[in-house]
Amino acid sequence: MVTKTKAEIMDEDRIRRTIIRIAHEVIERNRGVKDLVLVGIRRRGVPLAERIGRGIQEIEGERVPIGILDITLYRDDLTTIGPQPMVQQTKIPVDITGKTIVLVDDVLYTGRTVRAALDALMDLGRPKKILLAVLIDRGHRELPIRADFVGRNVPTSKREIVHVKLKEIDGEDRVIIEETNRLFNQPYN
């Protein structure tokens, strides 16, 4: 597969401002931080959830519980993809029943990851409400799923890959679009 970087769509400053804005929106929608739990989808949803959590703490002065969701066992493509993804732990520090959950992921594309995440959450309890926050919405949904908080809408073609790079994992904060020579699903990360 041939790939080349086509454009940088977010730099470090823009990512920082966007996360602060999402933090404000989450508080506004929830009318505060009561019963709020942020849940990041592995991998890059996790540092994003932590950053939104820090943003909320700076604004409201209160810590919001942050969980990590591993959706591997709930994926619908396990028998068609390879290599097989490593299953990791799901760690949510509180009982989610009755809580307002904000699911956090880096890129919203087909919606299949979110579908898997919703099923995984439902097996852990019965939240009062689940909201979805993503840094990038790149379109091409295959399921009736939409995000409640969007960092940036980026129209893409299916030949492109959106790469969200985060310091905690990739050593830099940057969002780039890469072009490939074939139809490609957003890589599982």
Added chain:
Amino acid sequence: MGLNRKDVLGLQELTAEEIQLILDTAVPMKDILSREIKKVPTLRGKVVATLFYEPSTRTRMSFELAAKYMGADTMSLAVATSSVQKGESFRDTAQTIESMGVDTVILRHSVSGSAQYLAKIVKASVINGGDGTREHPTQALLDMFTIREKRGSFAGMKVVILGDILHSRVARSNIWGLTKMGAEVRVVGPPTLMPPEIDKLGVKVYYQAEDALEGADVINVLRLQLERQQKGLFPTVREYHQLYGLTPARLKLARPDALVLHPGPMNRGVEIAPEVADSPQSTIVEQVANGVAIRMALLYLLMEGGSSSEGIS
């Protein structure tokens, strides 16, 4: 990631990396056991069959539970009430099961090498649930999971395997696995129950329980397999207990925080004193839960994957 193989027949053929992957995958699986909803949809539509030619409580139940928690359907062939009693050959039984669309077969059989044979004649994945005196890989993996969970790693750990080494597939699988992971394995038992040339597997051989237990980090006590002891390999059960039974006094020779493992079922008062079996150092009850987690991990890792590198988002 994933085990790039159709079957898991023993730890002899697994690499250290593969063992590590299985143990790592069992960690999130164990979390599922403590949830209210103990079920994930991962193996929905798959069928796991248990084919047990020897008695078993925990291995069979553990595999069936593991398969169910992973979302698979299970079916078990009770050999005592099956067509095996009408003289159906092992091969024909295997092919009958396979033609029903089974994806994974768990086999227990009294003949060493039977799992290899089954793996060759069926397309389904085969997991060895114990073959003769050769291997019992899932037991060794759950023992290793228990040790790693309590101690963090295997490097330099002094692990004693105590008892009837000769008849023990659990001992052999543990030896293969633990030596690959860098543990120091000591085997100890009566000379008549010690296989010749066992030292070639990279273990230290002892005949005095006290010598082997000195400074041990882990003691894996083997069941005295009374059903396989018709040849007078030791005088009496009582004498065996006096010389090789893990008593509170002998346990004191090991490190104060040494773990006591036993694959079950226990002969209390024979290979292990009841006080030791029920002591805080004993992991015997936890091993059972860990066994389910290990088997869930294996069923997941043997699931067929494709060849592209695509994902979802």
